[in-house]
Amino acid sequence: STGHAQLTDQKFRSHYPQPHEPPVAPNPGHCPVEWFSQSPRDTSTSNRSLSPWIYESKQMADHFPFTYVQAKCLCDGCIQFNKDGPFQNHIFNSVAVYQSRIFLKREPCKYNSTYRLTPVAENVAVACTCVNPKRVS
Ligand SMILES: *[C@@H]1O[C@H](CO)[C@@H](O)[C@H](O)[C@H]1NC(C)=O
Ligand SMILES: *[C@@H]1O[C@H](CO)[C@@H](O)[C@H](O)[C@H]1NC(C)=O
Numbered sequence: 001s002t003g004h005a006q007l008t009d010q011k012f013r014s015h016y017p018q019p020h021e022p023p024v025a026p027n028p029g030h031c032p033v034e035w036f037s038q039s040p041r042d043t044s045t046s047n048r049s050l051s052p053w054i055y056e057s058k059q060m061a062d063h064f065p066f067t068y069v070q071a072k073c074l075c076d077g078c079i080q081f082n083k084d085g086p087f088q089n090h091i092f093n094s095v096a097v098y099q100s101r102i103f104l105k106r107e108p109c110k111y112n113s114t115y116r117l118t119p120v121a122e123n124v125a126v127a128c129t130c131v132n133p134k135r136v137s
Contacts, residue, residue, distance in 0.1 A: 009066035012104070019101075021069045022046070025054045031075035036086035046071070046127070050079045051094035053128040064104040064117065071096055071125040078130035093133050096125035 035047055046053050055069040077090035101124045104117040 009064060012064040016064070016104070018065060022055045024057050024069060027054055027056065027072070028074065031077070031079070031088045033079060033086050033088055036079055036081075049128060049130075051075060051128040051130040052079065053094075053096075060103065060122075062106040063120075063122075064106070068101075068124065071127050073128035091133070092130050094128050095131050097127045097129055098123040099126045100124075 032047075032052055035042065035052065042048055046055070052074045053071045054074060056072050057067055058070050059067050073094040073096055075088055075094045077088045078092040078094055079086055080089040080092075081087070100121045102119050103122050105120045106115050107118055108115045
């Protein structure tokens with residue numbers, strides 16, 4: 001059950017120190033151009049980035065940690081400014097920056113009802129950045 005999985009995750013967390021996880025924020029559901037006309041400005045890098053992002057909670061079955069946070073880009077383009085203020089410029093793209101992170105994957109043993117934990121590398125989005133679009137040649 002989910003309850004059991006979370007208990008197990010909590011137990012593992014006390015044995016294997018985990019990186020600090022940034023706070024999860026509600027998804028505004030759109031490219032938050034309005035954040036850039038607010039004063040005083042936010043102090044968080046994720047909100048001040050020209051490719052702003054939020055952190056959302058993810059779950060991966062049979063892995064430790066079971067829950068982890070991942071960056072999600074909020075804009076397809078990037079925030080830019082003209083004389084009228086901030087706007088989303090679709091000439092550029094917001095893309096996620098990934099980092100490899102080690103998880104322990106729970107794999108059942110062939111011969112009995114126990115399992116073993118195998119270290120596996122997974123790419124986790126940690127931030128977003130503004131890039132030139134890929135050129136189609
Ligand atoms: C980013 O801005 C939004 C809207 O002002 C706010 O709700 C959220 O807490 C901010 N996030 C951080 C990490 O400061
Ligand atoms: C289960 O099987 C594995 C090998 O597949 C063995 O290493 C382990 O000791 C066994 N565990 C038990 C409780 O029998």
